[in-house]
Amino acid sequence: MKLAKGPRPLSIWAYAALSLLMAAWWLVFALIDPSPDSGLIGLATGDVLPSRDSAIIGAAARFTIMLLPVALIWFYALNFARFMTIVVTVIWAVGSTSMLADVLSISALAVYVIISVSPRMLIAGLLVTPNANRWFRQEEADVETVFE
Numbered sequence: 321m322k323l324a325k326g327p328r329p330l331s332i333w334a335y336a337a338l339s340l341l342m343a344a345w346w347l348v349f350a351l352i353d354p355s356p357d358s359g360l361i362g363l364a365t366g367d368v369l370p371s372r373d374s375a376i377i378g379a380a381a382r383f384t385i386m387l388l389p390v391a392l393i394w395f396y397a398l399n400f401a402r403f404m405t406i407v408v409t410v411i412w413a414v415g416s417t418s419m420l421a422d423v424l425s426i427s428a429l430a431v432y433v434i435i436s437v438s439p440r441m442l443i444a445g446l447l448v449t450p451n452a453n454r455w456f457r458q459e460e461a462d463v464e465t466v467f468e
Contacts, residue, residue: 324397326458329451336394338443343386350379393447399456402447409444413437 328336354375392401417437421429446452 321396321398323395324455326455328394329449329455331446331449331452332393332455335443335446335452336390338439338446339386339390342439342443343383343390346386347379347383350382351376354379397456397458402452402456406444406447409440413441 354372389401389405392398393405417429417433420432424432
């Protein structure tokens with residue numbers, strides 16, 4: 321893997337900044353109340369964890385996992401990381417929305433989609449803007465010339 325060259329387009333800057341902000345947001349709120357029965361920990365890690373220590377470790381692990389695709393995209397312009405980010409976001413959005421559709425009323429579901437799903441879809445959508453596509457293609461072209 322080679323480091324990405326050249327200036328990053330605005331959409332990549334926005335993706336990185338918003339992803340870092342969202343990851344930090346989850347970490348801060350998970351650490352505010354790291355009790356295992358806290359709704360914040362269950363929301364932040366996807367599980368209800370047995371102790372405060374494991375809740376803190378789970379929050380830190382989720383933070384790290386959220387930063388990995390950002391680093392791979394920012395430093396290496398990996399298409400694999402870009403497409404995995406998009407695929408995971410879409411699967412998460414469809415899964416969480418359909419799961420909550422049975423539990424929540426229509427108005428509560430709409431609020432959930434606006435607050436939780438829409439920002440994540442927007443962040444993932446920044447990776448497929450025309451400028452981002454050109455930047456990723458430029459990095460692919462550099463790799464192809466090495467093997468010719």
